[in-house]
Amino acid sequence: MSKFKPEKLSVKYIPPATAFEPVDSRKYTLTHSDMTGELYLSIGNSYDYQAINYKMRDEVLADWITVNGEYLLYGKAYISNGEFDKNMSRIRYMIFKKEMDLALTGLIYGDRSFYTNYPWLLDAPIYVQFASVYPEYSEIAYYGTPRKYLNIARRKRIDKTQV
Known part of the structure; x- marks a missing residue:
């Protein structure tokens, strides 16, 4: 897994969303640069479709x-809808699986102020759907809670200050 570096994370709020609201319909779009390793997080009431590289x-x-009255963070990783062959889909799936902890750390850390007003969401479950036309690369996986990813980010910051 790549290491999370808070200084390489940029966060953008899309109004009317702020660091503290809303909970319902709060959406995250996380993209990155392969060249620089930077992560870009957009937070809003809709996904930041302009940030997505459709190729x-x-x-x-x-x-x-909400499911049965309880909140959960539901993520989505796009593997293939048929435009990628099975081998490329396998590679994409493996990369997403390998880098998902980094992605979730960036997503949760980037919205850490949000949890000040909603601390009970720190223990909400996180599920990620890997979407593919190939059944072996299509699944929903449990990834822990936001608290886990804030702890990962906090440890990285502590490690960095001790160097």
Whole structure:
């Protein structure tokens, strides 16, 4: 897994969303630069479709949803809808699986102020859907809670200051 570097994360709020609201319909678009390793997070009431590279489709989308009255963070990683062959889909799937912890750390850390007003969401489950026409690369996986990813980011900051 690549290491999370807070200084390489840029966060943009799309109005009317702010660092503190809303919970319902709060959506995240996380993209990155392969060249610089920078992460770009957009937070709003809709996904930041302008930030998505439709040729690469290497973004992670997520939003807060309720299931049976409880909130969960539901992420999506696009593997293939048939435009990538099975081998390329396998490679994409493996890369997404390998880098998902980094992506979720950036997504959660980038919205850390949000949890000040909603601390109970720190223990909400995170699920990520890997979407593919190939059944072996199509799944929904559990990824822990936001608290886990804030702890990862906090440890990285502590490690950095001790160097």
